[in-house]
Amino acid sequence: MRHSLDRTRTALRDHGISEWQIEADVLLSHVIGVSRANFISLVYGAEDSLTRPQATRLKGYLDRRLSGEPLAYIVGRREFYGLDLEVNESVLIPRQETELLVEVALEYIAARVRRLDRPTVVDVGTGSGAVALALAAHTQNARIVGVDISRNALDVAVRNRDRLSAEGVEFAQCDMLDAIAGPVDVIVSNPPYIPTGTLASLAMEVRREPVVALDGGNDGLDHFRRLAIQAEETLAPGGVMAVELMPDQMNDAMSIVRRHMCNVEAVSTRLDLMGNMRALLVKMP
Ligand SMILES: C[S@@+](CC[C@H](N)C(=O)[O-])C[C@H]1O[C@@H](n2cnc3c(N)ncnc32)[C@H](O)[C@@H]1O
Incomplete structure (x- = not known):
């Protein structure tokens, strides 16, 4: 041995x-x-x-x-926020930096749960279900919905939900928030945000992950732009959106929020453990 x-x-x-x-x-x-x-x-x-x-x-x-195949695809497993998740080549391998998004969202969900009966939380681009299931593992009395455009990704998310006995979490195939009727209290998303032109220079292992999970268009912010426009319509009064992006995209993302969301109370960023801006937070009045 x-x-x-x-x-x-x-x-x-x-x-x-x-x-x-x-x-x-x-x-x-x-x-x-x-x-x-x-x-x-x-x-x-x-x-x-x-x-x-x-x-x-x-x-x-x-x-x-x-x-060049990632280890997580070979063994079919990845740990995320203390959860043992199934992964395969249909889903992004959940990253440690995305745990910040979970932490931030949990704070807002806890605040909403204190004020509302059963707040609604939507994880846009749920992939393996990592974020939605991590939120569910630490939240009671919230309705948690994970949406993704990829049917194959949703199949993995559903299997993860069933294995983790997180029966209450709902998963649905949906293009961004198209099929979600508001009001939503918390939108959380780790959207595709890699600029198309840099996809070819990513590490070989990352290039094995689904393009639909990575490609964020010309500046990497196409999905974020759509999300900002839809969030304005969908978020409840006092609702919050938390989105993971790359640190060097934050200024442009804030400009997008100012341009497309007329009615916002506050926009801020949250740093990860390395001191990088990793999560953008938008709070509605
Ligand atoms: C970066 S991955 C995030 C996966 C997972 N949330 C995580 O953090 O590990 C982005 C996800 O967005 C999904 N996606 C891409 N375009 C989408 C769209 N138009 N509407 C909904 N989901 C989309 C992809 O299928 C992928 O699962």
Whole structure:
């Protein structure tokens, strides 16, 4: 076992994969079907080697990883905000930076829950359901709806909901907020925001993710622009919209809000742990 681990680590490291140690652990524990925690104690004490089918599977996984496929797609799993989520090539792999969006949204949902019976929260571009399900895991008495244009992404979101027993979360196929009848108390979104012209220069692994989850048009703000226009119509009085964007898009995003949303009480940004502006917040009067 130790021998297989060393060889897997070396192959990943020699290929320039930065987290080669962890990734080798994850691939090997996936092959033998144990959690990473159990795997570590097992592998260090174990004399046994992999069975032949296990060794074949490991080789297959390693080849896929070395060809640029993200680890999360190979093992079919990604942890997000403490939730173990299924992911596949139909959905964006949830990112750690998106946890800021969840935190910000939870603050506003808590404030709305204190004042309203059952506020409505819509996660626009829900993908694997990561944000909607993380919100549901920490909220009671709110109606949470995740929408996405991709049917295949929604299938993953529904499976995640069912596995996590988050029965109350609704998922619907929808182009932005087109089919959502307001008023909505909190809109939360991690929309596609990569400028089309930079898609080709993204890391090979990111280019394996669905284009529909990445491509934000010329300046990366096409989806945000539509969201701002629709949010003005859809948000309830006192409602809030929280959107993840790139730090260098924030000024343009604020101009979009000023241009397209006439009736706004406040616009602000929230910094992530690295001190970068990652979430834009728009509050209605
Ligand atoms: C950046 S991904 C975010 C996925 C997930 N919320 C997360 O944070 O991991 C953007 C999502 O928006 C969806 N999307 C793209 N265009 C859309 C549209 N016009 N209406 C609704 N969803 C859309 C994509 O399918 C994708 O799932």
